[in-house]
Amino acid sequence: MMLPFVTPLKRIPTPKGDVLHGIKATDSGFEGFGEAYFTHIHHQETKGWKRHNRMTLNLICPYGKIKVTVRDEKNIVLEALLSPDQAETYQRLxxxxxxFVAFTGLAKGDSLLLNxxxxxxxxxxxxxxxLNYFDP
Incomplete structure (x- = not known):
């Protein structure tokens, strides 16, 4: 089974507002297009655990700050911070x-996650x- 991975994304500054790159059909991780949707997450709230059995997710946070945790049945495989606010956190997961995926809103107010x-x-x-399914 392929492992989850993070891809740094480009933020292109322009005088009237930055352009945030998301995904191209030639990018690693692009497995076709079915749909794109946004999910709001409130500050310090967690949504999850959900496991998709056929869908590949490409997660981008265009607003706010979100911690995404990815795991299998036994272990956490990856944790990623997603946010457009800093170069090191503007990335696609x-x-x-x-x-299984769960995510937590870290910004004051709402954050937005694009899949x-x-x-x-x-x-x-x-x-x-x-959420407590994996608790010891």
Whole structure:
């Protein structure tokens, strides 16, 4: 199974407002286009755990700051901070099918997470478990 990975993204300064790059069809992690959708997450709230069984996720935070945790059934595989505010956190997290994902809003107020998904939403394609599912 392919591992999740982070790709640094470009922020292009322009006089009237920066351009934030997201994803190209030639980028590693692009597995086709099904749909793109945004999720709001409130400060210090956590959404998860969800495991997509066929969908590849490409997660980008265009506003705010979000911690994303990716795990398998036994261990945390990767934790990533996503935010457009700093060069080191403006990045895309690619999560192949088969991993559980949870994310927490770290910015004051709401944060916004974009998923460029490889397939269209299918309510039967994902598994959801409670946040405390992996607690010891």
């Amino acid at each position: 690619t999560v192949p099918p088969g991993y 460029v998904a490889s397939i269209m939403h299918d309510k039967n394609e994902a598994d959801t478990v409670p």
